Amino acid sequence: MNIRKVLSHELGEAAALSDFVFRQPDQKSMGTLFPYLFQPGISHSYGAFTEEGTMVAFMGMVPEVIRAGDARLQVFGLGSVCTHPDYRGQNLASRLLEECMAHAKRSGASLVFISGDRSLYMRSGCQYFGRVAFAALNQSAASVLEASRTEEWTIRSMQPEDIFQVSALFSAARTGYEQGPAQLLALMGASAIPDIYRLEPQMLVAMKNGRIEAFAVAAVHSEDERSTASSDEPSRAVEWAGDVQGCSLLLAEMYRRFPAKEMIIPVPWQQKKLLELLKASGASITSGRNSGTVWIADAASLLTQCSPLLPEFWNSVFRVSGDPEQERAYTLRKGEKDLQWDDNDLLSLLFDPESPHVSMAPDGFTTIPLPYLSGLHFV
Template identity: 60%
Template sequence: MKIRLLNSNELQQAADLSDLVFGKPGQPSMGKSFPALFHPGVSHSYGAFTDEGELVAFMGLAPDVVRIGEARLNVFSIGSVCTHPDFRGQNLASTLLAECMDHARRSGASLVFVSGGRSLYRRAGCYDFGRVHYAMLDRSSAAALLQPDTDEWSISPMRPEDTFGISAILSGASPAYEQGPAQLLTLLGSSAIADITMMRQETLTARKDGAIAAFLAAAVPTAPESSTSGEPAKAVEWGGHPQAVARLLAEMLQRHRIQRLEVPVPWQEQALLKLLQQAGAAVQSGPNSGTVWIADAHSLLTQCSPLLKWQSFIRIDEAGGRSYTVTNKGQELVLDDSGLLSLLFDPESPHLAEAPEDFCTIPLPYLSGLHYI
């Protein structure tokens, strides 16, 4: 068995294997849903090949840059991990994961996001991270968001002419993935979340004084008041003025006769969360989507340095392996990878008491949005 990077002309094999393993009747091909992994180009993904050249296991790996204020984090995402049924039980996924992690380190990445949390990843040092509030909007809370009924926002389906306006909203957001208008259109067109949940993607915009103030992309059931997968409709990506976003969420539910709309609100979006709570939406909190692995601690702290005024309060203990000493006011606390991720990215971390008083938790985008793989 040969483990290596995929060539561009082998990506269709990878899409076919993913369809074989994950595909459901009527579901679009994974090749359409995940262009970052399967469209022709320079591939970062790894595969296991037989001596005859047949791809029998695949691990998708895609690079991105996450912008957080003045900081730029070089990250990878892992997804579409699959093995042909005839070749399971040979530890191919573990071998591919080790190759992907080495690739991430060599590339200068600080973090690797994984679209899963099974034991394969946790044994390799992947952990839960961050904090997201999952709000469930129903017809009652949507009606509350629409009151008082004013004409402040003009709501309409997205048109191609809206591309630059939506791109400008995303470019001004923080945290956010760096992307241009062309990538935005590719991701909107691929509709990954809608495809894997057997729904359809709809995008609405809100205008004020003729300018786009907000947008919302959501996965909605293909038939009114039902979902083939049994899941609620899902808000996939949004941006702009919080009140306009709240109006778009309510409009999306009512226009498509949806019973429930799940809205994953990252902890830093407090204004939107407050509007949803005031409207009566049920809210549960949990970690961000998937898990994360620290590719290189030095790179992570360096890339986060614009956000860490007192970067020196975290010391990497070279001799001790993946351990870190937090020093504040003469007190020391030793953390492992899980603890460091908690301190940096979770506003409810128990370790915040050991950080300087002016340390601010670093926000991250929700990982199961348009950039999900």
Template identity: 35%
Template sequence: MDMNKEQIRLLRPGEFEAAAELADRVFRDAEHKSMGDAFPNAFSPALQQSYGAFADGKLVSFVGFVPSVIRIGEAELNVYSIGAVCTDPEYRGRGYVGTILDMIREHSRRAQAPLILVSGNRGIYERFGCRKFGALTSFNADQQSLDKLSAATDGEETYRPFDRADWFALRKLSRSRNVGYEQSIWDLAAAIYAEPTASNSKLKHRVWVAERDGAPVAFVVLAVAGDIAPLGKPRVIEWAGDAAAAVRLAVYGARAEGAESLQFAVPWQDAGMEAVLAEAGCPAVPGKLTGTVAIVDAGELLRQLTSYLKRKDEAALSRLQLSTNEDGRHFAEWDGVSMELQPEELISLLFDPVRIESAVHGPAAEAANRLFPVPLPLPSGLNFV
């Protein structure tokens, strides 16, 4: 490489170690787990999806870029996640990340991944088309709430730590979710070991399993304090299976780990878990899903969601078209009438239970109410980037 020449491109296998070192300098201290260990897919020489900028013969800017599949009912949605975005302080202000985001948009189109999830919400992402999205309720179960939840057991469940023979059961429970990331046994094992969200707060993963009649009915992944002073409070990272059992299991596991409180982040579609926590009187704060989202290709997004939306209202779906032109402008067409939508309008239309005012109106809006919102899994779970 010319020592004075700037290059912006996909990283090559031998360059990911330098990327992890750069990310650690920007985001971590000596007690943190390395970013390369916590976010292995962003620093993966096997995937080779992440981008970097090189100057003066070294990597000076990095954008982690990770492909995933989200299952929504029968639909499979190709998505990319952006995270671990960092630039050497001496090289900031040169537009590297903005250039990489432009390259990522084209990369996503070629990969037929119409949706990009971003862990941040900075202005540069807003210019990229990212907006806050969806809805969740954050519950903080204090000591009194934990007591009430502990007393709510029906006595039919037993709770125990994860056993090394549980991987098939965990994968089966994961697959039982109507909305969730595609997770193989290997995916689950790697993500639980990596501790992506937990490691940001210097917390550790603990996995617990609930059984009835000897059969697993729920599992939870908890982030709890380990051997070093934590930066955050204990929380539920991921769960699957029976919602009420999962809540009781989380409380049992948290208390076994010495936690005096426990945080839950519950997306709007997980009404069963929300009801259990609300009934226990857990303090609740409504908000959006973590991070932001950008729609790269609205037409491809609608196509990939077709099998899910058909079950909601096939007639309405047949009269709706979405598209994104080469300039990144989004359009909705209803019975031949085209309406341009700003990024926030389209994102809110598709994913928000309570929508902002949109250019979609009249019969088209009535149809949209029958088709949308589309549920998405919590981005800050095991698949956080």
């Protein structure tokens, strides 16, 4: 079996294999849902090929830059992992994962975010990460949020001509993916998360003084579904940006226009003002991890890319030890004491505000924020 990078002209075959494994006949093609994995271009993905050249396994990789304050994290998203049923049990996924991890290292990536927690990933050193609050918005809570709306706010459906103003809202956020208007439009149009849940995408903007001040996209039930039992399933907020009150009004309006049993809103820990509004509305709040798992491609690169958010003396406090090709180890110096950590400890300290290691962090350290990984950029 030949394990190698997928070429541009083979991406259609990769999408067809993914469709065969994951999709039902009435669902959109993976090639449509994930344009940055499957549309022609320079590929970062890997496949397993028979001697005749037929692709029988695939592992998709998308390079991204995540903005976290003044830091820029070079990362990959990994997903659409599939093997044709006739070729399972041959260790192909493990071999593909090894190639993808080596590719990430060569590319200078610090992290690989994976859309799953299969034993395949956990055996290879992937870890849970981050902290997200899941708010369940019901009719009562939505009414409380709507009650704060004043006449200066106007809410309407997003139009294509709004893209520059909406893109500017995302660019102004302290935490998020680096993206331009064209990429944002492609991801909105693909609507991966709504299709995965067999829901429909809806996009609204909130205006004040003639300017778009907030945006939200959600996965909601269609008109037909809302008259059936399927409406007992929750709708889901996918992404939002802009003024916090405007965002809360958009989420409440989304629930009012497209009612369901409840709307699930995944709020990253750093969006404290929005979370406070949702709590005050009476929405039910539960705490959980970010979506999927993460693997450290290169610890030194991770610390360097995070350095704008770390204390100035971070490189005298953190030290990477051990064989980076085998089991990594970290030494954290706290006062006169050296603490020995592993990948899970480091990821916990860096990205989880509830980490048990916060008390051992160097003076001046604050938790590094990440976006929710199952939003528009989900792979």
